[in-house]
Amino acid sequence: MATQKLLLLPGDGIGVEVMAEVKRLIAFLNKTGLASFETEEDLVGGAAYDAHGKAISEDAMKRADQADAVMFGAVGGPKWADVPYEARPEAGLLRLRKDLGLFANLRPAVCYPALAEASSLKRELVEGLDIMIVRELTGGVYFGEPKEIVTLENGEKRAVDTQVYTTHEIERIARVAFDLAKVRRGLVHSSEKHNVMKSGVLWKQVVSEVHKAEYADVKLEHILADNCGMQLVRTPKQFDVIVCDNLFGDMLSDVAAMLTGSLGMLPSAALGAEDAKTGKRKAMYEPVHGSAPDIAGKGLANPIATLASFGMALRYSFGLSEAADRLDAAISTVLSEGLRTKDIASAGQNAVSTSEMGAAVIKAMG
Numbered sequence: 001m002a003t004q005k006l007l008l009l010p011g012d013g014i015g016v017e018v019m020a021e022v023k024r025l026i027a028f029l030n031k032t033g034l035a036s037f038e039t040e041e042d043l044v045g046g047a048a049y050d051a052h053g054k055a056i057s058e059d060a061m062k063r064a065d066q067a068d069a070v071m072f073g074a075v076g077g078p079k080w081a082d083v084p085y086e087a088r089p090e091a092g093l094l095r096l097r098k099d100l101g102l103f104a105n106l107r108p109a110v111c112y113p114a115l116a117e118a119s120s121l122k123r124e125l126v127e128g129l130d131i132m133i134v135r136e137l138t139g140g141v142y143f144g145e146p147k148e149i150v151t152l153e154n155g156e157k158r159a160v161d162t163q164v165y166t167t168h169e170i171e172r173i174a175r176v177a178f179d180l181a182k183v184r185r186g187l188v189h190s191s192e193k194h195n196v197m198k199s200g201v202l203w204k205q206v207v208s209e210v211h212k213a214e215y216a217d218v219k220l221e222h223i224l225a226d227n228c229g230m231q232l233v234r235t236p237k238q239f240d241v242i243v244c245d246n247l248f249g250d251m252l253s254d255v256a257a258m259l260t261g262s263l264g265m266l267p268s269a270a271l272g273a274e275d276a277k278t279g280k281r282k283a284m285y286e287p288v289h290g291s292a293p294d295i296a297g298k299g300l301a302n303p304i305a306t307l308a309s310f311g312m313a314l315r316y317s318f319g320l321s322e323a324a325d326r327l328d329a330a331i332s333t334v335l336s337e338g339l340r341t342k343d344i345a346s347a348g349q350n351a352v353s354t355s356e357m358g359a360a361v362i363k364a365m366g
């Protein structure tokens with residue numbers, strides 16, 4: 001079995017705690033021969049700022065570029081509230097996404113059977129829920145220029161963020177969504193605000209054109225982003241694949257997380273374009289949640305989002321679908337057995353720690 005190079009970037013807060021469980025899982029996979037990983041580790045976010053004065057070092061960027069895949073924990077926290085905007089912890093994450101060209105962010109929201117009662121909704125609304133949010137990740141208001149705060153002649157300040165999308169950027173993310181829908185339930189909801197935003201007008205038009213020209217076998221629905229948020233909470237199982245821009249994808253995925261029980265359950269894969277010569281794509285796997293300063297350092301974090309993100313790496317970057325299936329089954333088993341971290345525990349139910357949950361998942365794999 002070829003050895004694969006993984007760069008681990010735990011980051012800050014609970015990022016470090018949940019990544020510790022991924023390290024244990026990697027050791028288990030290596031030991032049992034299910035996989036062969038060689039890992040390197042580096043700093044990102046506030047931890048990198050403290051060490052280097054910037055949210056990711058050039059050396060770490062180079063290692064990320066050379067790795068077969070990157071595993072990312074989480075960044076940020078109140079400790080860095082006053083650092084300059086350009087060096088804030090989140091800038092490290094954004095640079096990784098942009099410079100590695102990771103334009104397609106797959107955020108699956110799956111409600112495990114045992115967790116249907118942990119959701120914010122009634123059991124019957126979320127039981128069997130399986131939605132794939134496809135978030136455009138390297139464009140939109142996150143990266144558009146100008147992005148600035150200027151002082152006007154009258155002394156007032158004016159802040160500007162710019163939403164920019166090109167045809168090419170919309171076409172390639174639309175194809176990712178349609179391709180996924182083809183092997184799922186054949187339905188794509190494209191979510192934007194063409195009633196307010198020019199970028200929404202172009203988004204709707206380009207997604208429709210790609211659909212008409214290439215994906216007649218997939219059903220396409222257009223939905224305004226505000227309505228999409230409401231429908232996700234009202235009748236979530238109407239959705240299969242949702243494709244949207246960077247900012248709407250950020251918000252809709254946190255909403256979808258609560259349908260599954262907790263933000264601590266939602267994994268993600270950030271993928272680049274396929275290299276024409278090697279067929280490989282750059283990839284970074286990250287939980288959807290952040291550094292959770294309110295629970296950091298207490299062993300309370302749910303590691304499942306990060307373990308499941310690693311599961312996506314096994315599937316998408318390494319073709320290790322047997323190991324990925326075993327991991328999914330192990331997560332499902334421990335949840336069925338009643339194991340709960342605090343975020344998914346019902347009132348009165350005993351909660352286990354981050355490391356107890358990680359250990360149980362790995363044990364269930366064996």
Ligand SMILES: NC(=O)c1ccc[n+]([C@@H]2O[C@H](COP(=O)([O-])OP(=O)(O)OC[C@H]3O[C@@H](n4cnc5c(N)ncnc54)[C@H](O)[C@@H]3O)[C@@H](O)[C@H]2O)c1
Binds near residue numbers: 263288
């Ligand atoms: N990918 C990332 O690195 C990422 C993502 C989101 C937010 N952030 C950053 O994290 C910092 C905190 O942001 P926030 O508080 O708005 O969002 P957050 O996602 O860190 O936390 C939101 C809430 O969810 C809970 N939560 C999150 N992950 C959990 C887990 N695995 N287990 C149990 N509970 C969990 C937290 O305790 C908190 O109550 C900010 O600096 C923000 O920019 C980073």
Ligand SMILES: CC(C)[C@H](C(=O)O)[C@@H](O)C(=O)O
Binds near residue numbers: 094290
């Ligand atoms: C930390 C932040 C930059 C990031 C985003 O907004 O993309 C996060 O919220 C996410 O969902 O991955």
Ligand SMILES: [Mg+2]
Binds near residue numbers: 250251288
């Ligand atoms: Mg977010």
